[in-house]
Amino acid sequence: GAGVSQSPSNKVTEKGKDVELRCDPISGHTALYWYRQSLGQGLEFLIYFQGNSAPDKSGLPSDRFSAERTGGSVSTLTIQRTQQEDSAVYLCASTAFPGEAQYFGPGTRLTVL
Amino acid sequence: DQQVKQNSPSLSVQEGRISILNCDYTNSMFDYFLWYKKYPAEGPTFLISISSIKDKNEDGRFTVFLNKSAKHLSLHIVPSQPGDSAVYFCAASGNEKLTFGTGTRLTIIP
Numbered sequence: 001g002a003g004v005s006q007s008p009s010n011k012v013t014e015k016g017k018d019v020e021l022r023c024d025p026i027s028g029h030t031a032l033y034w035y036r037q038s039l040g041q042g043l044e045f046l047i048y049f050q051g052n053s054a055p056d057k058s059g060l061p062s063d064r065f066s067a068e069r070t071g072g073s074v075s076t077l078t079i080q081r082t083q084q085e086d087s088a089v090y091l092c093a094s095t096a097f098p099g100e101a102q103y104f105g106p107g108t109r110l111t112v113l
Numbered sequence: 114d115q116q117v118k119q120n121s122p123s124l125s126v127q128e129g130r131i132s133i134l135n136c137d138y139t140n141s142m143f144d145y146f147l148w149y150k151k152y153p154a155e156g157p158t159f160l161i162s163i164s165s166i167k168d169k170n171e172d173g174r175f176t177v178f179l180n181k182s183a184k185h186l187s188l189h190i191v192p193s194q195p196g197d198s199a200v201y202f203c204a205a206s207g208n209e210k211l212t213f214g215t216g217t218r219l220t221i222i223p
Binding site: 042050091093100 | 119144145147149154155156157158159162202204206207208209210211212213214215216
């Protein structure tokens with residue numbers, strides 16, 4: 001089957017606008033994670049969905065960030081009132097076994113002007 | 114406070130020689146460790162992992178070593194090939210989440 005897919009691959013927006021990033025996990029994977037990688041940095045955990053449990057939002061940097069996962073599959077990460085420091089690559093990963101290997105999508109490169 | 118550290122941001126190795134990438138962690142509750150490889154404009158790709166009950170895991174040219182007492186793991190690639198040039202991230206698993214290091218850029222010199 002297909003791997004994790006993300007859209008758009010690139011997004012350029014103006015400061016103050018809202019953006020939505022989409023992730024399609026591998027079919028059957030119950031766990032879905034969002035990360036971001038800023039220039040020269042490692043992968044920063046943002047949020048984790050597992051089945052029907054309440055998501056772990058402990059990594060979200062501010063209340064401008066939110067995410068949802070509909071029907072236990074597709075997830076959308078929303079950033080409201082974007083700031084220049086939100087510029088980064090946003091990566092989504094999924095796994096059938098939380099805590100073990102995660103499989104990543106190609107990422108969305110967000111640039112906030 | 115960074116719980117997973119890769120202290121070498123970059124490493125250059127001659128083709129055919131051994132590449133050794135290092136990673137240190139601080140949280141003794143981590144029970145599973147992974148290495149990922151990342152090419153530009155792509156997502157990280159899972160490479161190899163090791164459980165905390167083992168001290169070595171080998172897969173072809175890749176071997177991961179774990180020293181729990183030192184809270185240290187390393188990835189050995191031998192022989193190194195030009196296609197191994199990439200950024201390598203180590204990750205540690207705890208509470209169903211992975212904590213990643215900042216990465217080491219490996220360059221294989223032909």
